[in-house]
Amino acid sequence: MNFGTPVENIPHVGPAYQKRLKKLKIRTLADFLYNFPREYKDFSKISKIKDIKINAENCIKGKIIEIKEEKSSFKRMSIVKALIEDESASIEVVWFNQPYLAKTLKADEEIMLSGKVNLNRYQVQMMSPSFEKISLKESIHIGRIIPVYTETKGITSKWIRYTLKPLIDNIKDKIPETLPEEIIRKYNLLTLSQAIEEIHFPQTIEMATNARRRFVFEQMFLISLLNIKKRKEFQKEKAPSIPINLEIIKRFTNSLPFKLTDGQKKSSWQILKDMERSFPMNRLLQGDVGSGKTVLAVLASINAVKAKKQVVLMAPTEILTKQHFKTFFNLLKSFNINIGLLTGKEDLYYSKKLKSDTIEISRKKLLEKTQKGEIDILIGTQALITQEKSKKENKVKFKDLGLIVIDEQHRFGVKQRATLSPKNDIPHLLSMTATPIPRTLTLTIWGDLDLSIIDKLPQGRKKIKTEVITNREKAYKLIEKEIEKGRQAFVICPRIESDEDDKLTIKAVTDEYEKISKDIFPNFRIEMLHGKMKTKEKDKIMRDFKNKKFDILVSTSVVEVGIDIPNATVMMIEGADRFGLAQLHQFRGRVGRGSNQSYCFLLTDSKSKTTIQRINAMVKYDSGFKLSEIDLKLRGPGDFSGVRQWGIPDFVMSSLNNMELIKETREAAENIIPFLNKHPILEKRLQSFEEKIHLE
Numbered sequence: 001m002n003f004g005t006p007v008e009n010i011p012h013v014g015p016a017y018q019k020r021l022k023k024l025k026i027r028t029l030a031d032f033l034y035n036f037p038r039e040y041k042d043f044s045k046i047s048k049i050k051d052i053k054i055n056a057e058n059c060i061k062g063k064i065i066e067i068k069e070e071k072s073s074f075k076r077m078s079i080v081k082a083l084i085e086d087e088s089a090s091i092e093v094v095w096f097n098q099p100y101l102a103k104t105l106k107a108d109e110e111i112m113l114s115g116k117v118n119l120n121r122y123q124v125q126m127m128s129p130s131f132e133k134i135s136l137k138e139s140i141h142i143g144r145i146i147p148v149y150t151e152t153k154g155i156t157s158k159w160i161r162y163t164l165k166p167l168i169d170n171i172k173d174k175i176p177e178t179l180p181e182e183i184i185r186k187y188n189l190l191t192l193s194q195a196i197e198e199i200h201f202p203q204t205i206e207m208a209t210n211a212r213r214r215f216v217f218e219q220m221f222l223i224s225l226l227n228i229k230k231r232k233e234f235q236k237e238k239a240p241s242i243p244i245n246l247e248i249i250k251r252f253t254n255s256l257p258f259k260l261t262d263g264q265k266k267s268s269w270q271i272l273k274d275m276e277r278s279f280p281m282n283r284l285l286q287g288d289v290g291s292g293k294t295v296l297a298v299l300a301s302i303n304a305v306k307a308k309k310q311v312v313l314m315a316p317t318e319i320l321t322k323q324h325f326k327t328f329f330n331l332l333k334s335f336n337i338n339i340g341l342l343t344g345k346e347d348l349y350y351s352k353k354l355k356s357d358t359i360e361i362s363r364k365k366l367l368e369k370t371q372k373g374e375i376d377i378l379i380g381t382q383a384l385i386t387q388e389k390s391k392k393e394n395k396v397k398f399k400d401l402g403l404i405v406i407d408e409q410h411r412f413g414v415k416q417r418a419t420l421s422p423k424n425d426i427p428h429l430l431s432m433t434a435t436p437i438p439r440t441l442t443l444t445i446w447g448d449l450d451l452s453i454i455d456k457l458p459q460g461r462k463k464i465k466t467e468v469i470t471n472r473e474k475a476y477k478l479i480e481k482e483i484e485k486g487r488q489a490f491v492i493c494p495r496i497e498s499d500e501d502d503k504l505t506i507k508a509v510t511d512e513y514e515k516i517s518k519d520i521f522p523n524f525r526i527e528m529l530h531g532k533m534k535t536k537e538k539d540k541i542m543r544d545f546k547n548k549k550f551d552i553l554v555s556t557s558v559v560e561v562g563i564d565i566p567n568a569t570v571m572m573i574e575g576a577d578r579f580g581l582a583q584l585h586q587f588r589g590r591v592g593r594g595s596n597q598s599y600c601f602l603l604t605d606s607k608s609k610t611t612i613q614r615i616n617a618m619v620k621y622d623s624g625f626k627l628s629e630i631d632l633k634l635r636g637p638g639d640f641s642g643v644r645q646w647g648i649p650d651f652v653m654s655s656l657n658n659m660e661l662i663k664e665t666r667e668a669a670e671n672i673i674p675f676l677n678k679h680p681i682l683e684k685r686l687q688s689f690e691e692k693i694h695l696e
């Protein structure tokens with residue numbers, strides 16, 4: 001038997017169980033062993049009933065003397081009460097709202113219970129304890145710590161324990177170690193075989209924790225290895241070395257109507273330094289909405305263009321590409337270069353030629369010019385530029401591409417980069433994001449990317465007034481006032497999570513739109529926006545909003561990505577509790593882009609203290625990084641964009657913010673990389689790991 005052995009070859013696993021296991025995605029022995037307990041019940045320290053401690057967790061073992069259900073008149077609650085006796089004394093045990101217990105448990109049965117003991121008026125009671133019935137056969141469950149697994153129909157924790165115990169006893173001496181010995185020693189880890197035994201059948205809770213640490217360590221170590229390996233591979237690739245043209249950079253920065261912030265200066269220097277090297281830059285520029293990332297993209301671009309290299313800039317939506325195109329030609333008007341904008345379905349193409357205004361050109365011409373090298377900077381959506389299926393004559397080809405800039409995307413693979421370059425080298429990559437990602441996550445997940453951070457907004461920005469609102473009327477009054485002043489407002493509808501996501505979301509946004517346009521603001525001009533609309537429609541609505549053709553935009557979360565509407569001053573978010581803080585922060589960034597005071601209203605019907613506290617962080621903090629750290633702490637990493645798709649096992653997720661562990665695993669990975677070829681097992685694991693994990 002080895003880790004790949006299918007579950008049907010495991011003793012006690014018949015066809016029925018195979019099916020049920022499949023539902024838990026357990027197909028092989030390895031899957032079975034790596035299906036870790038959700039929690040443990042500690043039955044290891046059994047006290048005599050006469051010795052139990054009040055206001056503390058206790059574990060007792062005894063006989064059920066009697067058990068019955070009582071209907072409490074108070075709130076119609078069901079209470080099951082039992083009297084348990086051991087050789088020393090007896091105690092009353094109560095469970096709330098679990099009426100079935102009165103049937104599952106019977107008088108005269110032997111039972112172990114673990115739970116908190118309270119002094120209730122004059123009576124000592126054990127409150128809602130977890131329990132295990134004891135029969136003579138069940139020695140696995142007695143007097144020790146018992147694993148509790150996620151259960152599915154037909155598979156109980158008990159069954160898993162019964163099947164696993166003999167299995168593990170049988171194979172534990174034959175489990176080959178997957179981590180290098182020196183690492184196990186240095187970081188005080190359990191061996192794989194110990195860890196597998198201890199995670200399922202721990203001797204103490206501490207040992208279970210140690211076992212978990214070993215598994216998490218191993219996963220994070222593999223992630224680090226993968227990152228370092230990719231980084232090394234990058235450094236072997238060739239890229240065009242683009243010298244830093246100080247004269248042009250000075251001219252450019254002097255031409256700006258503002259001074260670069262310290263964060264911008266530092267980041268631009270890191271970018272320019274990277275492009276000077278002869279291996280490809282792989283840099284992520286992170287900065288809050290409005291922190292001024294675009295200017296740095298322009299600066300890097302002009303530096304590349306002056307070295308006779310082409311630049312391509314890709315953004316996720318057409319609206320954004322148009323916005324970038326405008327920014328680029330405005331900032332580069334006096335620099336004598338050509339910029340092309342490749343747009344989508346409307347088949348409209350523009351190019352900025354020298355000092356004249358923008359002109360339309362045909363796609364054919366634009367592509368020709370790009371291929372001839374007459375277009376210095378090409379801007380378009382990622383879909384359009386990397387389109388693999390398009391006809392040959394419609395493919396974008398460059399003459400000499402030196403720099404790729406991607407807005408609001410984190411990664412762009414080496415292979416994809418290579419396909420854009422006509423030469424035998426890989427263009428430099430600058431990706432930009434306003435999605436605030438906690439540092440711990442960037443270190444693990446984007447460990448192969450270099451990171452630049454613009455940590456402060458330019459001076460003089462007005463703080464957006466943020467309020468958590470439970471009274472809608474108040475928010476509507478303010479919106480009315482703002483619109484009467486000539487401003488505009490966003491209303492975001494809550495996120496709806498269900499299988500029918502799209503349908504329900506569209507219904508929600510349609511209902512909201514109806515309500516606002518008919519009942520609340522019949523005199524204002526209102527439009528709506530959702531993800532199921534055609535790109536053309538969406539674009540038109542955003543354009544109209546920007547051109548002040550209507551007052552209120554009711555939308556789903558599709559407005560999230562960087563659209564600039566300086567005249568909008570109100571962001572009202574319905575069901576704010578349904579969004580993560582990082583996302584709320586992104587919404588808030590849609591306003592406050594002009595010189596007027598802006599407002600962000602967070603609406604919630606939630607009465608939960610912790611929820612309101614969480615949303616209140618939005619009032620307290622205006623740094624996206626700070627908010628994302630809080631989000632990570634409170635809600636775990638699952639909410640961060642893409643995290644769910646990475647393929648990282650759940651048990652590792654909760655450790656993604658453990659800085660100590662991140663440091664250790666990175667160090668371990670750094671140390672082993674030069675000797676990787678001496679660890680064939682590790683090499684092989686890394687390979688299969690690379691195929692399984694998709695960090696994006």
Ligand code: ADP
Pocket residue numbers: 258259260261264287288289290291292293294295434458459562
């Ligand atoms: P983002 O980082 O969200 O992409 P942008 O690049 O769109 O932000 O910049 C937002 C606005 O801030 C733009 O109008 C830009 O001209 C302006 N800006 C950028 N840098 C500075 C600065 N150092 N001082 C003042 N305004 C700046």
Ligand code: MG
Pocket residue numbers: 293294407562
């Ligand atoms: Mg931007």
